[in-house]
Amino acid sequence: GAGVSQSPSNKVTEKGKDVELRCDPISGHTALYWYRQSLGQGLEFLIYFQGNSAPDKSGLPSDRFSAERTGGSVSTLTIQRTQQEDSAVYLCASSWGRFASGANVLTFGAGSRLTVL
Amino acid sequence: TQLLEQSPQFLSIQEGENLTVYCNSSSVFSSLQWYRQEPGEGPVLLVTVVTGGEVKKLKRLTFQFGDARKDSSLHITAAQPGDTGLYLCAGAGAGGTSYGKLTFGQGTILTVHP
Numbered sequence: 647g648a649g650v651s652q653s654p655s656n657k658v659t660e661k662g663k664d665v666e667l668r669c670d671p672i673s674g675h676t677a678l679y680w681y682r683q684s685l686g687q688g689l690e691f692l693i694y695f696q697g698n699s700a701p702d703k704s705g706l707p708s709d710r711f712s713a714e715r716t717g718g719s720v721s722t723l724t725i726q727r728t729q730q731e732d733s734a735v736y737l738c739a740s741s742w743g744r745f746a747s748g749a750n751v752l753t754f755g756a757g758s759r760l761t762v763l
Numbered sequence: 764t765q766l767l768e769q770s771p772q773f774l775s776i777q778e779g780e781n782l783t784v785y786c787n788s789s790s791v792f793s794s795l796q797w798y799r800q801e802p803g804e805g806p807v808l809l810v811t812v813v814t815g816g817e818v819k820k821l822k823r824l825t826f827q828f829g830d831a832r833k834d835s836s837l838h839i840t841a842a843q844p845g846d847t848g849l850y851l852c853a854g855a856g857a858g859g860t861s862y863g864k865l866t867f868g869q870g871t872i873l874t875v876h877p
Contacts, residue, residue, distance in 0.1 A: 650805070681867070688769070688851055688869035689806070702864060737805055750794070750855055752865065754805025 648672075650755035652738050658761045659728055667723045667758045671740030678721050679739040679752065680713055689737065695721065696743055728762045735759045766790060767854055769868035776842055777876050784837045784871045786852035793856025795828055795835045796865070800849040809837075842875045849873075 651670040659665050671678050676697045681689040691705035695715045706712070710728075715721040725732055739752040768787045776782055786795070794813040798806035810819050812828035812835060819826045823846075825838040839846055849872050853865040 679865075689853075689867040691864060691866065694864050739805070750865065751796075751808055751811065752806075754807070756804050 650738055650740055650753055652736075652755035652758050654758055655756065656759045656761075658763065660763050661730060662727055664724065664726045665728055665760060667725075667736050667738075667760070669721045669723070669738030669740075669755060671719065671721070671738070672753055673719075675740035675742055675753075676718070677741045677743035677750075678715055679741075680721070680723050681737045681739065683735045683737055683757070685734075692723070692736075725760075728760075730762045733760055733762045766866045767852055767868035769850075769852055769871050771871060772869065773872050773874075775874045775876070778843055779841055780875075782839050782842055782873070784850055784852075784873075785834070786836070786854075786868050787834045788854065789833065790854070791832050792854035793832070794854070795832070796853045796855075797826055797835070797837050798851040798853060800851060800870075806849075806851055839873075842873075844875045844877050847873055847875050 650672055653668045657665055678695045680692040682692055683689050693706055693713045694702040710726045713723045735757040737754055737757045739754040741750055741752050766788055770785050774782055794811055796811045797809045799809055800806040810821055810826045812826055815830045815832045817828045823840045827836045835852055849870045851870045852868045855865050
């Protein structure tokens, strides 16, 4: 597609429930990222997929968080047994994964706003 | 520990004023980027700097990468209400880590009043 698409745009859930957030990257982009953003704050790295390599999961805050990327395209971020502190905007980004001159250009989606009651 | 420190965190100015936002680190980065984010949207890339001492200009915005590639600044001349938003710096390649993984600062919320 023309841009990075995320769904749902808004999700309200009860504490303890599981949620799934979906990301559709730009066609042809080999790299896909998930970041988390609290209100008006910077981005916290969660996980990074690059082609067929093992994902970099170093940013996942707990084992309640997991992510998959099927067929090198769509990705799903799953949060199990949600807690109130999981409330945030979850941003997905993709890139070509080729780093000309050491720079990597990310295109972000609009995010999924998660509210845990 | 925040790898990239941005300052100030909040900036409220009048239209026509100049401003500078700083992004500092004790780590050396292979590249540094600046993004701008508006409410309800994802960040949008403004510029990438990769060479120590590099200066890039984008209309009224001037970006500088420090000589040691540990810091950067964003200077806006004659700010306009349309410049309002969250400005984020992001670095890659610190400590030999992958270029693919960007580390973001905590952001600067800029409000320009008419």
